[in-house]
Amino acid sequence: MPKIRINDELEINYEENGSGRPIVFVHGVWMSGRYFHKQLQALGQNHHSIALDLRGHGHSSHTEDGHTMATYAEDLHAFLKIKGLSGVVLAGWSMGCMVLWDYFKKFGDENVAAAIFVDQSPSDFKWPDWDFGLFDLPTLVHLMSEVQTGREKVYRDFIPMLFKRPPPAEEVEWMVAENMRIPAAIASAVLFDQTMQDYRADLAKVTVPTLVIAGGMKDKMLPTESVKYVHENIPGSQFSVYEESNHCPFLEEAERFNREVDAFVGAL
Numbered sequence: 001m002p003k004i005r006i007n008d009e010l011e012i013n014y015e016e017n018g019s020g021r022p023i024v025f026v027h028g029v030w031m032s033g034r035y036f037h038k039q040l041q042a043l044g045q046n047h048h049s050i051a052l053d054l055r056g057h058g059h060s061s062h063t064e065d066g067h068t069m070a071t072y073a074e075d076l077h078a079f080l081k082i083k084g085l086s087g088v089v090l091a092g093w094s095m096g097c098m099v100l101w102d103y104f105k106k107f108g109d110e111n112v113a114a115a116i117f118v119d120q121s122p123s124d125f126k127w128p129d130w131d132f133g134l135f136d137l138p139t140l141v142h143l144m145s146e147v148q149t150g151r152e153k154v155y156r157d158f159i160p161m162l163f164k165r166p167p168p169a170e171e172v173e174w175m176v177a178e179n180m181r182i183p184a185a186i187a188s189a190v191l192f193d194q195t196m197q198d199y200r201a202d203l204a205k206v207t208v209p210t211l212v213i214a215g216g217m218k219d220k221m222l223p224t225e226s227v228k229y230v231h232e233n234i235p236g237s238q239f240s241v242y243e244e245s246n247h248c249p250f251l252e253e254a255e256r257f258n259r260e261v262d263a264f265v266g267a268l
Contacts, residue, residue, distance in 0.1 A: 001013055001014070001015060001059060002014060002015075002016070003059075003060075004079055004082050004083060005082075006075055006078045006079065006082070009061060009063050010055055010060070010061045010063055010066075010075065011060060011061045012052055012053065012054075012055070012060050012061075012075060012079050013033070013052065013053040013058055013059035013060045014033060014050055014051065014052040014053065014079075015033055015034075015040055015050070015051050016040070016044075016048065016049065016050040016051075017040045017041060017044030017048075017049050018043070018044030018045060018046070018047055018048050018049050019047075019048050020046060020047045020048050021047050021048060021087055021088075021089065021113070021265055021268070022047070022048040022049075022050055022085045022087070022088045022089065023039075023043055023047050023048065023049050023050065023088075023089045023091055023116075023261070023265060024050045024051075024052065024076075024079075024080070024085070024088055024089070024090055024091065025039060025049070025050065025051040025052070025091045025092075025093070025096070026052065026054070026076065026090065026091065026092045026093070026096030026097075026099050026100060027051070027053070027054065027057070027058075027093060027094075027095075027096050028093050028094030028095045028096055029094065029095040029190055029191055029194050030057070030155065030179045030182055030187055030190075030191075031057065031058075031094075031175075031178065031179065032053045032057050032058030032059075032178045032179075032181065033051030033052050033053050033058060034051070034058065034174070034178050035051075035093070035175075035178070035248075035250075035251070036049075036051040036093075036250065037051075038250065038251060038254040038258070039051070039250060039254075039257075039258060039261070042254070042255075042258040042262075043258055043261060043262060043265075046262055046265075046266065047089075047262070047265055050085075052076075052079060054072050054075065054099070055067070055071070055072065055075055056182055056183070056186040056190065057181065057182050058178060058181055058182075059181070062182070062183055062186060064185075067186050067189045067190040067193060068190075068193045069095075069098045069099055069101075069102045069193060069194060069197055070102050070106070072099045072102070073099050073100075073102035073103040073105075073106055073107075074106070076090075076099060076100075076103055077103060077106070077107050077110070077111075080111045081111070085111060086111045087111070087113040088111050088112050088113060089112075089113060089114045089115070089116065089264075089265050089268070090103065090112055090114075090115050090116070091115075091116035091118065091261070092115075092116070092117055092118065092120070093118040093119065093120070093248075093250065094118070094119060094120050094247065095120070095190075095194050096118075096120075097117045097118065097120035097230075098120065098194060098197055098199060100115060100117065100206075101122075101199040101202050101203070101205075101206070104202070104205045104206050104207075105202050105205055108205070108207075109207055109208050112208055113208060113209075113268055114208050114209040114210065114211075114264070114265070114268055115206055115208055115209075115210045115211075116210070116211045116212075116213065116261060116264070117210065117211070117212045117213070117227075117230055117234075118213045118249065118250060119213065119214050119215050119222060119227055119245075119247050119248075119249065120222070120227065120230070121133075121222060121223075121226030121227060121229060121230065122198060122199040122200040122202075122203060122226075122229065122230060122233075123197060123198040123199065123200065124194065124195045124197075125140075125195050125196055125197075125198065127198065130198070130200070132222075132223050132225065132226035132229070134195075134221075134222065135195050140191075140192065140195050143191065144188040144191060144192060147184055147187045147188045147191065148184050148185075148188055151179075151180070151184050151187055152176065152180060155175075155176050155179040155180065156172070156176055159172055159175050159176065159179075160172070161221050161246075161247075162221065162246055162247040162248050163246050163247070163248060163251075163252060164215075164217045164220075164244060164245060164246045164252060165252075167251075200229075200233070203230060203233040203234050204233060204234065204235065206234045206237075207235075209236070209264075209268060210234050210236070210237035210238065211237065211238045211239075211240065211260070211261070211264045212227060212228075212230050212231040212234065212237050212238065212239045212240070213227075213239075213240050213241075213242065213249055213257070213260075214227035214228065214239070214240070214241050214242065214249075215227075215241075215242050215245035215246045215247055215248070215249050215252070216241035216242055216243040216244075216245065217243065217244070217245060217246050220246045220247065221246060221247050222247055224241060238264070240260060242256065242257070
C-alpha cells in the first residue's frame, strides 16, 4: 500500500483507484480507509477515488502526539499538497466530517471543489443547548477507561451498533482487526478530542457545493435530525436520507450511495 511522508515522524497510508476528479474519503474514529473499499472500486470507474488512514489509525504512523481534529485537518491539507491534488471532493464519514470542518476553518476551500458529509452531527457532546449529543462527561470518561483496559470488547460491542442489520461475522472480524491497529492511548485521546468539539458555528464556513447524507433508520445511534442540522446550516447543501441505514450508508446501501456520489461529483 502506498504512503506519503508528511514529515520526519508521519507517513500517511492510502489506497487509490481510477483517474479524473479526486474524491478523498476520510474515515471515522478508530476506523481506517479500508471501510471505503466499496467506494474505491465503484467510484474509481469514473473518478480518482482515494481513501486514507489518519495518523494513528490503520497503517499510517502511530505518532505519540497530534491526535486532534485540528492536526488531522493539517495532515489532510499536507497530503493534498504533497500528492498534487486540486479540485478535490472531500468526503468525510462520522469523525471524518469533523476533520473536514476543521479543514474549512483553517484553509477555507483551498484545493477543494465540493464536500460530502456522511452521518455526523456538529457535536457528539451533550451541551446544555444541544440535545443530540451521544455523551455526557461520565459516559465519556467511562468509555475512555474501557478503551484502556479492554478495547477489543469495546470494538466488538460498538461495530454492530453502526448497522441496521448486523454484518456477517467475517466482516465484523476485519473491522475489529482494523480498529485494533490503533493503540489504546491514541484511541482514548482522539475519542476525547472528537467528543468535545462543537462545530455548530463553523458549518457556514463550508462554501463549496455540499451533499449531506444521513442514515434514516428509526432509533439509530446518531439521530437523523442531528445530521439534518448540518444540512440546514450549510447554505445550498443537498440532503439525502437512507432509510435502510444506520451509521454506515456507504456500506449498508452501497449501490445507492455510489450512484448518488457519482452523480453529485459528475455534476460539478
